[in-house]
Amino acid sequence: MQAYEFINNMIPPLKFTDKVKMALSWMEEIRTNVLPVVHEGQFRGLVTDEQIYNLNNPDLTIQEVEMESEACFVYKDKHIYDVLRVASEFQSNMVAVIDREGVYHGVITLEDAISAFADTLSIQSQGGVLILSMYMTDYSLYEIARVIESENAKILSSFISNDPLDDSKIKVTLKVDKSELRHIKATLERFGYKVIDHYQEEPSTSGEHDRLGNLLRFLDI
Known part of the structure; x- marks a missing residue:
């Protein structure tokens, strides 16, 4: 039950050059309030809809938003327990998955982690x-x-x-x-x-x- 097995491929990462209005559109489409931010293949943190609404400027880029939870990640070979632990520590519904070189591989939602844990014998x-x-x-x-x-x-x-x-x-x-x-x-x-x-x-x-x-x-x- 390693973390990489439960990556949710339906959740796209944001780039520094993306506009915040696009981020809000994606959040609405996939029904989430948070998205990961990736720059040059590296996880840079999470952005929430609350942050974007507080900025009140739809034409800003993601780079201009202060990143949150830069340490909200697990290594891809970690157990699903670690995903639950990190999600709890950061009070986040989403945890990034990276490899030992820091390369971003995707995210696991708290719902996916709970479902995986609940499926254990x-x-x-x-x-x-x-x-x-x-x-x-x-x-x-x-x-x-x-x-x-x-x-x-x-x-x-x-x-x-x-x-x-x-x-x-x-x-x-x-x-x-x-x-x-x-x-x-x-x-x-x-x-x-x-x-x-x-x-x-x-x-x-x-x-x-x-x-x-x-x-x-x-x-x-």
């Missing part, structure tokens, strides 16, 4: 999601897995994030292969783990909405 598999809160020094996936496996369940995927309610702790989000979580939750708590939330998934019919919902629950968004 661990997200689509039926099961449940548990969210634990703990200190980083107490985190051991091996020990957590051992407790969960004692209930004849397995961890399909795990995800660590900062606990917004306590900077000294982390949240550990676990996808397990069992939909019934009552016994697993009780066993974890018996071993001293704090389970702050859980989601028991029902068998679903298929569809993009179901996969996206599973992903957002997994990431605890």
Whole structure:
């Protein structure tokens, strides 16, 4: 799942010589509010429709617009995880893809990245999601897995994030292969783990909405 596999070829890059009114026309046509800017084969940043509207001069060229998010890129051999990380870091719906020589190859939209992640086996598999809160020094996936496996369940995927309610702790989000979580939750708590939330998934019919919902629950968004 390397980044170059998910480049969206429908999104054209802007050149320094392009007029901003053309950029707005492209944005409207492909229904986006941001486009990449490329000069001499190098990624130079992103331009948003808000920037252009604030300038209030349709005859300006892209070169005259102050570029944003020049570091909003990933190398083409990076994993799709890195695309999601960079998109989150820059609060952007689009991430550029370049090679190790800095040559621009295209962009990946946040929607494409989420769809790619949602298509992974661990997200689509039926099961449940548990969210634990703990200190980083107490985190051991091996020990957590051992407790969960004692209930004849397995961890399909795990995800660590900062606990917004306590900077000294982390949240550990676990996808397990069992939909019934009552016994697993009780066993974890018996071993001293704090389970702050859980989601028991029902068998679903298929569809993009179901996969996206599973992903957002997994990431605890």
